[in-house]
Amino acid sequence: MRVDIDGLSAHRGGRPVVTDVSIAVPSGSVLGLIGPNGSGKSTLLRAVSGIGRASSGRVRFDGVDAATLSRRDLARRVAVMAQEHSEEFEITVLDLVLLGRIPHGRGFGRDSEHDISLAEAALDRVGARRLAGRRFAALSGGERQRVLLARALTQDTPVLILDEPTNHLDIAHQLELLELVTTTERTVLVALHDLNLAARSCDAVAVLADGRLVALGEPDDVLDTTAIRTVFGVDSTAVRHPATGRRHLIFDARSPHPVSKGTPVR
Amino acid sequence: MPLQPSGVLAARVLVPALTAALAVLLLLSAAVGTISVSAADAVRLVVGHLLPGMPWMTDGSYTALQDNAVWQFRLPRALLAAITGAALALAGALMQVVVHNPLAEPYILGVSAGAGVGAVSLIVFGVGASSLAIGSAAFLGALLATAAVYLLSQRHGRIAPQRLILAGVALGSLFSAVTSYLTITTDAQNVFSIMFLLLGSVSAATMTHLALPAAALLGVLAFTAFRARALNALLAGDDAATSLGVNVNRLRSSVLIAAALLTGSVVAVSGGIGFVGLVIPHVARIVVGTDHRRTLPVATLGGAVFLTGADLLARTVAAPTEIPLGVLTALVGAPFFLWLLRRDRADSVGMSR
Numbered sequence: 001m002r003v004d005i006d007g008l009s010a011h012r013g014g015r016p017v018v019t020d021v022s023i024a025v026p027s028g029s030v031l032g033l034i035g036p037n038g039s040g041k042s043t044l045l046r047a048v049s050g051i052g053r054a055s056s057g058r059v060r061f062d063g064v065d066a067a068t069l070s071r072r073d074l075a076r077r078v079a080v081m082a083q084e085h086s087e088e089f090e091i092t093v094l095d096l097v098l099l100g101r102i103p104h105g106r107g108f109g110r111d112s113e114h115d116i117s118l119a120e121a122a123l124d125r126v127g128a129r130r131l132a133g134r135r136f137a138a139l140s141g142g143e144r145q146r147v148l149l150a151r152a153l154t155q156d157t158p159v160l161i162l163d164e165p166t167n168h169l170d171i172a173h174q175l176e177l178l179e180l181v182t183t184t185e186r187t188v189l190v191a192l193h194d195l196n197l198a199a200r201s202c203d204a205v206a207v208l209a210d211g212r213l214v215a216l217g218e219p220d221d222v223l224d225t226t227a228i229r230t231v232f233g234v235d236s237t238a239v240r241h242p243a244t245g246r247r248h249l250i251f252d253a254r255s256p257h258p259v260s261k262g263t264p265v266r
Numbered sequence: 267m268p269l270q271p272s273g274v275l276a277a278r279v280l281v282p283a284l285t286a287a288l289a290v291l292l293l294l295s296a297a298v299g300t301i302s303v304s305a306a307d308a309v310r311l312v313v314g315h316l317l318p319g320m321p322w323m324t325d326g327s328y329t330a331l332q333d334n335a336v337w338q339f340r341l342p343r344a345l346l347a348a349i350t351g352a353a354l355a356l357a358g359a360l361m362q363v364v365v366h367n368p369l370a371e372p373y374i375l376g377v378s379a380g381a382g383v384g385a386v387s388l389i390v391f392g393v394g395a396s397s398l399a400i401g402s403a404a405f406l407g408a409l410l411a412t413a414a415v416y417l418l419s420q421r422h423g424r425i426a427p428q429r430l431i432l433a434g435v436a437l438g439s440l441f442s443a444v445t446s447y448l449t450i451t452t453d454a455q456n457v458f459s460i461m462f463l464l465l466g467s468v469s470a471a472t473m474t475h476l477a478l479p480a481a482a483l484l485g486v487l488a489f490t491a492f493r494a495r496a497l498n499a500l501l502a503g504d505d506a507a508t509s510l511g512v513n514v515n516r517l518r519s520s521v522l523i524a525a526a527l528l529t530g531s532v533v534a535v536s537g538g539i540g541f542v543g544l545v546i547p548h549v550a551r552i553v554v555g556t557d558h559r560r561t562l563p564v565a566t567l568g569g570a571v572f573l574t575g576a577d578l579l580a581r582t583v584a585a586p587t588e589i590p591l592g593v594l595t596a597l598v599g600a601p602f603f604l605w606l607l608r609r610d611r612a613d614s615v616g617m618s619r
Contacts, residue, residue: 051508075511086503088366089556092272099502102495103511109495110559111271120269132269155510 001062001077001158001187002027003048008057010040010047017043019211020057025189025204027062027158030182032202032219033191036232040211041191042163048189049080049161061159075103079155081148081162087137093147094132097123100154122153126180141168145177153184162190166197195249199223207231220247229255273555277564280554284567288348291574295344298582301335303328311336338472346471347577347591348570349479350536351546355569356486357525357532358543359550359562363497364521365427372529372543375434375522379441380411381533385463386445390452397470400463401534405478408530411441416522424515425522466537466592468577475535482531486524487566493517494558501556541595542569545603552606572599 003025010018018040025031033041046052048059050066059066061077069077079100100122101115123129126146131139139147145165152160162181166174174194178201181188192198198205199219207215207222209231215222228236228249235252297308307328314323315337322328357372365374373379384407385400392399415437419430449460490497496517499507504514529543550565573595580594 046505049509051505070511071508071513072511075509078509080506080509082503082506082509084503084505086366086501086506088368089363089501089551091501091556094269095271095498095555095557096502098271099499099506099510102499105495116269116271123269129269133272 002060003159003187003189004060004063005044005048006058006060008044008047008054008059010043010052010054012043012052016055017211018047018208021208021211021213022057023206023213023216025187027187028185029203030188030190030201032198032205033189033208034193034195034198034205034223035208039208039231041208043211044208045080045161045163045189045191049078050074051080072103075155075157077157078159078161079152079157081152081160081165083163083165083167090135090137092132093123093128093134093136093139094119096136096147097132097150097154100151100156103155118156119150119154122150123147125153126150127176142170142173145169145173149177149180158186160184160186160188162188164191164193166192166194195223195228199249200246223247223249225249271555271557273553273557273560277554277560280564281567284564284571288567288571288574291571291578292341292344292348295347295574295578296336296340298578299335299340300586301331303332303336307332308336308340312341342471342473342476343468344574344577345476346468346479346536348574349476349483350468350532350539351542351569351571351573351576352566353479353483353486353528353532353569354539354543354573355546355550355565356483356490356562357529359547359558359565360486360490360497360521360525361543362547363500363558364518364525365431366500366503367427367431368548369544370431371540372525373438373533373538373540374431375415375526375529376411376438376441377408377526377529378533378538379438379445380414381405381408381530382445382464382538383407383441383448384410385534386448386460389456389459389463390448398474401475404463404537405530405534407441408526408533411437412523412526412530416519416526425518427518430522463537465590466539468536468573468591469581469588471535479531479535482528486528489524490521490558490562493521494562497521497558497562498556537592539573539592539595541592541599542573545599546572549603549606 005021005023008018008021009016021044033044035041043052047054050071066074097119098111098115101111123132126149128143128146128150131143131147136147149165165177169177174197178197181190182201202219204217205219205222206213207227214231215227225236225238228234233255235255237250237252239248239250241248293305293308296312297303297305310322311328311333314320354372361370361372361374362368381404385404388400388403415434418433419425449457496512499510499512507514546569547565550561550568554560554564576595576598577591580589580591583589
């Protein structure tokens with residue numbers, strides 16, 4: 001499913017955080033959002049997924065304006081892999097993954113065999129089937145991320161949104177999770193901190209700074225040493241990976257003369 | 267082997283078992299008392315009132331005293347206990363999930379404190395107030411308190427759970443202070459009826475008293491049946507629920523109003539009976555898990571069984587003296603709950619944090 005973000009602006013806490021961002025994400029492609037802390041990545045993703053509200057502009061899914069969709073219809077198109085989970089009440093992994101079926105069912109309706117088989121498939125896919133009967137709170141950070149991804153997959157939507165899904169993960173799990181995400185055939189919007197990881201996993205990269213889109217394109221066209229200095233205020237060296245031949249960035253030091261003004265860390 | 271959500275089997279056994287237990291307890295309550303009526307006779311009397319033309323109602327098998335004891339006193343009382351228990355447990359389970367707080371209970375919105383002010387004002391200022399008038403005043407007080415808390419905790423059209431709890435607690439203390447002041451300054455003869463009301467009791471029940479709480483209970487049950495899955499989504503947090511297609515603010519508001527109406531309708535008749543609304547939902551979660559499609563029916567039935575049983579004990583263990591119901595629920599329920607808390611199963615629903 002194609003996602004068109006069109007002149008989107010959004011406020012958070014009364015402050016403009018995202019200003020006039022337009023991005024077209026072709027069906028089945030992976031868009032990486034990068035930018036410093038506070039650049040508006042999360043707010044943009046919240047607005048696209050309908051969790052947050054846009055103050056102007058619009059988002060279209062295959063041409064359908066998201067504002068015309070009910071919450072439920074939106075949830076059948078877009079799944080969000082959350083960063084956090086509320087923990088007042090305990091829940092087992094399988095029950096948590098089955099929450100992904102909520103937009104597809106009603107009321108007291110029992111989980112159908114179809115629901116359960118989708119949940120099983122998602123758990124298999126993230127390699128967490130053996131965790132099904134465990135309590136979510138008792139899982140390690142890496143296991144939690146995988147289970148939350150399984151819930152998003154169980155929602156069975158054409159669009160998947162992930163906000164820094166590799167937080168708290170070791171390098172093996174980071175690679176594994178991004179591998180999973182990029183092989184789902186869904187349209188994926190993912191905010192990432194690791195620029196090299198973004199470069200190797202995404203079809204296109206959008207760079208945000210101070211809530212504005214400053215660059216958009218294929219990773220190798222966008223992620224060069226000039227952009228890194230401009231946006232992050234960090235000097236870097238680009239090298240060629242000896243095995244894959246891809247460009248790899250090595251970060252040297254904070255740039256003495258950052259070009260963009262610094263944004264406060266949230 | 268295909269996976270199965272936890273607690274499904276337990277719920278499948280518990281729902282019929284609790285229903286049967288409730289039927290037995292209601293029957294026992296109708297039969298037990300100073301005027302002797304056997305369980306079978308109690309059934310015949312109840313059937314005779316429900317279906318016209320039963321021969322034993324007119325052929326002198328039963329004395330008017332027996333008939334009255336079963337139909338006018340014991341059955342309404344047992345039914346009110348069941349409805350009250352069910353309503354408080356359901357309201358408690360709903361409150362806990364919509365405000366994201368396991369310590370929430372039906373009275374958190376200042377509902378019982380508001381009802382207390384309403385009823386006590388009528389006793390203190392009213393002349394020859396009937397129990398129905400006191401009930402209406404209590405219901406009115408409960409509604410006013412709920413409306414006040416609801417309005418105070420709303421900002422920019424959104425209800426923040428934390429603010430709601432704090433506003434409820436603050437307003438509750440305010441109302442309690444008013445009640446205390448009225449109680450201490452009124453004539454001594456009023457104090458007994460006030461204490462009776464505040465402690466909670468189902469002993470004055472008649473069939474007419476049952477109408478409002480029963481209607482409220484059925485209405486809220488039907489209402490929540492279609493929102494059980496959306497309530498499950500709330501378990502994952504507001505943002506996650508939104509991304510799962512739930513309109514969180516509308517769900518929270520409507521469930522809060524439903525729970526408050528339910529609590530108000532019960533408090534108006536039975537007074538403030540504590541413990542049930544806080545603890546029964548936790549017991550249900552420990553046994554069948556946090557999925558509301560199982561928690562809500564089990565908590566509702568469990569609350570009914572618990573309070574019917576407690577009321578039966580309250581009027582029999584020390585007969586002819588009656589133990590106040592609120593005292594008995596805590597005496598029986600607290601040790602049981604503390605035992606349950608220490609079991610491993612409790613850890614699995616987050617009781618060890």
